[in-house]
Amino acid sequence: MSGTIEAVRGMHDVLPAEQRGAARARAAIEAQLEAHGYAPVDLPIIEPRELYLRKLGEELAGKVYEFNYGGRELALRPEWTASVLRAFVAHMQDQPLPLRLSYAGPVFRYERPQRLTYRQFTQVGVEIVGGPAPRADAEALALACAGLDAAEVAGYVVRVGHVGLLRELLGQLGLAERTQGALVWGMERMRQGGASAVRERLREAADDPLPGIELPPGLDEAQAGAWLLRALDAMQIELKTGSRDPEQVVARLLRKLRRRDEQAAVERALSLLERLVALRGAPAATLPAVEALLDEAGLHAAALGELRAILGLLAAHGLDPERVEIDFGLGRGLHYYTGMIFEIDDASGLQLCGGGRYDDLVAALGGRGSVPAVGFAYGLERVAAVAPPAPAPRRIVLVAPVSDDDYTYALEVARCLRARGLAASVDVRGRPLARNLSDAARRGAAFVAIVGVEERQSRTLVWRDLERRDERRLTLDEINTL
RNA sequence: GUGCCUGUAGCUCAAUGGCAGAGCGCCUGACUGUGGAUCAGGAAGUUGUGGGUUCGAGCCCCAUCAGGCACCCCA
Known part of the structure; x- marks a missing residue:
């Protein structure tokens, strides 16, 4: 079709039927958030690009709409949490904690469009700033479910994991921060393709280890660095040629060498994680199994106790434990997560x-001191899509002037009806009454107010009930008694 | 980012490589004070777009745009 302009790819026109459903779901959810004491905020859609540079995670960071305008590096927000915390740091550090904040609005991600996957969609969510584990975690989890219940979504499943637990274990296995991260963010892949898939990925991401060179065992980072510097110096290797200074060169070398040392630990970690991922299911069965696995491996994770505490609180929040499934293979590509x-x-x-x-x-994000926080967000369009369809819109009244002479009186009648709280509209096309009636019937209007010369002169209207197919005459004053 | 399927009127869809059609919807009238019906008429298309093959392309080929499905990831 030439001459028409299509919506931009991935953007979505929301027509009345869908909009009704979305508005209904949003209202139900927001009522829950408000009932739990969350205060709504609204924040800019455009943020400094820098806000998303570090903690977002490569996967999502690559999907951020970025642009330069007037010499500024800007981005359309791909999620709310960074904005909320930026605003917290800027304006709310004087507030008593915990601070319960809620939000609702569009976010943008450059993804391949599919059904219910749009490049612009609406997130509705909350953050509990200054809310420590385990209680704030349990509150968030329970609230997320309460919102879905309020929206009448049935049959949903809650999957819970714990990034902090994984990191704790990997730390005990002696893995560097960097390697821990790579493994933690590979968990989703682990579930699909097993340890080998992650091993493969790890190798792709890392530079190749240096063959044939080994550090003397038992050195800490500083000692190893000094040893390397001395060794390179003794070999009369000039380190000042490139853009890096010698310390940077050595640090990089050290990382590569350590990676060799890490190989054994990585293998141990992979097999541990593979078994951990396999243990998914109801908490009652899974938590003891995890504990047994850790005992067997000679590891201990305080986070397991935290997780148990969180799950234990859910029942007291009124959440059906049957809905909850432990799953350490949860990906959550946002790299800022530290716990549940x-x-x-x-x-x-x-x-x-x-x-x-x-x-x-x-x-x-530059806040004074560290503040524990937890939050979540719904995809509003998706929630609305799986919620029961919204009921028909409020029944409207069509005011039908019999002739053009009755039009201004029809407007007055419509104003009276609206003042009474009814939704009324007046035919603007000057159609014959018969057509207005059939039109009103087809649209599903509940009533037609007919006004002609007779009604105009007696300041009345004919009130026709389309369903009952009957009518009566009312004065304008009697509208109030409808 | 990867693989696959599909684009014809507002909508749902027809049309062997040979005249672009139907149903529904929309508009007008029958019908200037009473119903979703009926009847008559009307508008509506560069077959997503751009190339190519062919005497001839909605149909075959290439590209591109858009939608969908399965991945990846996410809400």
Whole structure:
């Protein structure tokens, strides 16, 4: 079709039927958030690009709409949490904690469009700033479910994992921060392709280890660095040729060499994680199994106790424990998560909601001191799509002037009806009454107010009930008694 | 980012490589004070777009745009 202009790819026109459903779902959710004491905020759609540079994670960072305008590096927000914490750091550090904040509005991600996957969609969510584990985590989890219940979404499944637990274990296995991260963010892949898939990925991401060179065992970082510097100096290798200074060169070399040392630990970690991922299911069965696995490996994770505490609180929040499934294979590509993470899927596997704990993000955004925080967000369009359809819109009244002479009186009648709280509109096309009636019937209007010369002169109207197919004459004053 | 399927009137869809059609919807009238019906008429298309093959392309080929499906990831 030439001459028409299509919506931009991935953008979505929301027509009345869908909009009704979205508005209904949003109202139901927001009523829950308000009932739990969350205060709404609204924040800019455009943020400094820098806000998303560090903690977002490569996967999502690559999907941020970025642009330069007037010499500024800007971005359309791909999620709300960074904005909320930026605003917290800027304006709300004087507030008593915990601070319960809620939000609703569009976010943008450059993804391949599919059904219910749009490049602009609406997130509705909350952050509990200054809310420590385990209680704030349990509150968030329970609230996420309460919102879905309020929206009448049935059959959803809550999947809970814990990034902090994984990191704790990997730390005990002696893995560097960097390697821990790579493994943690590979968990989703692990579930699909097993350890080998992650090993493969790890190798792709890393530079090749240096063959044939080994550090003397038992040195800490500083000692090893000094040893390397001395060795290179003794070999009369000039380190000042490139753009890096000698310390940087040595640090990089050290990382490569350490990677060799790490190989054994990485293998141990991979097999541990593979078994951990396999242990998914109901908490009652899974938690003891995890504990047994850790005992067997000679590891201990304080986070396991935290996770147990979080899950233990859910019943007291009124959440059906049957809905909850432990799953350490949760990905959650946002790299700022530090503790419990969760996702909620509908019965068909469509993700409706996601969130988790991010204790370092406030500090990373320049906040004074570290503030523990946890939050989650729904995808409003998805929630609305799986919620029961919205009921028919409010029944409207069509005011039908019999002739053009009756039009201004029809407007007065419509004003009276609206003052009474009814939704009234007046035919603007000057159509014959018969057509207005059939039009009103076809649109599903409940009533037609007919005004002609007779009604105009007696300041009355004929009130026709389309369903009952009967009518009576009312004075304008009698409208108030309808 | 990867693989696959599909684009014809507002909508749902027809049309062997040979005249672009139907149903629904929309508009007008029958019908200037009473119903979703009926009847008559009307508007509506560069077959997503751009190339190519062919005497001839909605149909075959290439590209591109858009939608969908399965991945990846996410809400």
